Amino acid sequence: MNVETKRRLLDALEARRAIQQFTAGVEYTTFLLDEMLQAAIERKFEILGEALNRAEESDAELMERVPEVRRIVGMRNRIIHGYDAVDEEIVWDAVQFKVPILSEQVSALLRDAGENV
DSSP states (O other): OOHHHHHHHHHHHHHHHHHHHHHTTOOHHHHHHOHHHHHHHHHHHHHHHHHHHHHHHHOHHHHTTOTTHHHHHHHHHHHHHOGGGOOHHHHHHIIIIIHHHHHHHHHHHHHHTTOOO
């Protein structure tokens, strides 16, 4: 794994950590009523998606081990370019079910590259 890819994957893990920290113990209804929380989570998804997009650009073969990468990048694009059409239910679903899986996949890539994550 090249240095650029490793740096991007670490950025992705940091964004994931923030998402999980922001949502620990939070119920969906609370999320829906908290505009600041929504904005914070969406910002971290923007970073997560951009980091994975750049990692894929620098090492496409490696990123084949992260099957959801195109969907996460697509979600990032929707948040940024389709800001008026963001479905908070989809965001919440990603927080609850996709982010933990993605986290493990990215962590495994980094461990294989000798990182202590």
